[in-house]
Amino acid sequence: MNPAHKEQTRFWQASALGDTEMLHARYFQQRFAPHVHEGYVITIIESGAQRFWHRGSEHLAPVGSMVLINPDELHTGAKASEDGWRYRGFYPDSERITGVLDELELKRDGLPRFDASVLHDPQLAKAFSWLHCSAEHGASALEQQTAWREAVLLLVQRHARAGEARTPGNEPCAVARAKELMDNRLAYPPSLEELATAVNLSPFHFARVFRQATGLPPHAWLKQRRLSRARELLKNDCLPFNVAFALGFSDQSHLNRQFKQAYGVTPGEYRRACTH
The missing domain is CATH 1.10.10 (Arc Repressor Mutant, subunit A)
Structure with missing residues (x-):
C-alpha cells in the first residue's frame, strides 16, 4: 500500500449525546464483513465512494451522500474505487432517535424505519456533518444537543414519513x-x-x-451574550487572556476568532482603542 494511503480512524463516544458512538475514518483497504448494529447507522461520505451490500442488493454511496441502516439489518462495506473513502458516522441507540420524536409528541408506530439505503439530501448531509464536526471539536453540550434534535427531526420527517411537529407556543x-x-x-x-x-x-x-x-437557538444566543460581556470587560481594561478564561472560551485564539467575526477587530485592538 502506498505510504500516503494510510488508513485513519478516530472513534469516540459523545457524552453530550448520551454516549452515542461516533467514527471519523479514512479507509483504503478496509472491508467490513456482513454484520449488524443494535442501533441505527447514519454516515456521511466526505470523499471517495463506498460500496456495500444491504437488503439483498449492492449499493453505491458517492461523495456527499449518506448511508442509512436500520437496527439489526445485515450489511457490508468496502471501497468503490482505488481512492477508498472517508466518512463521518453516527451509531445511535434507537432511544436517541425515538426520544426526539417523543419530545415533540409526534405520533409513531414503533421504531422509525428508513426505506432508502443511500440518501441524496445535501441539506441533511450538511446538518449531520456539521454536528459531527462540532462534537469532534468539543462544542458545548448545549450546541450539540440542539443540533442533534434538529438533524434527527429533519431526517425522520423527510425519509420516514413522520408527522408534523406542533407549532411552538409563546412561553x-x-x-x-x-x-x-x-x-x-x-x-x-x-x-x-x-x-x-x-x-x-x-x-x-x-x-x-x-x-x-x-x-436564535440557545447556544447562538449564549455566544452573543459572551461576546457582549467580552466587550464590557475589554472596555474596563481586562486583558484578552483573562477575558477568554472568565467567559469560558477554550483559549484566547478562540475568543479572537469569534470576536473578530462579530466585530471586525481583535479583542486586543478593541481594548487598546477603548482604554487609550
Missing part, C-alpha cells in the same frame, strides 16, 4: 428564565436538557420556543 416566562440561567453561567453553560428541566419543558420543545422568541 415568555420560560425564555426569560433560560436567559437568566445562561447569563449567570457564561463560563460553564448548562446543557439543553438542563435548561429544559429548569423551565419545565421538553428539550426540543424548549429549543423551538426559544428560537421563535429570540430568532
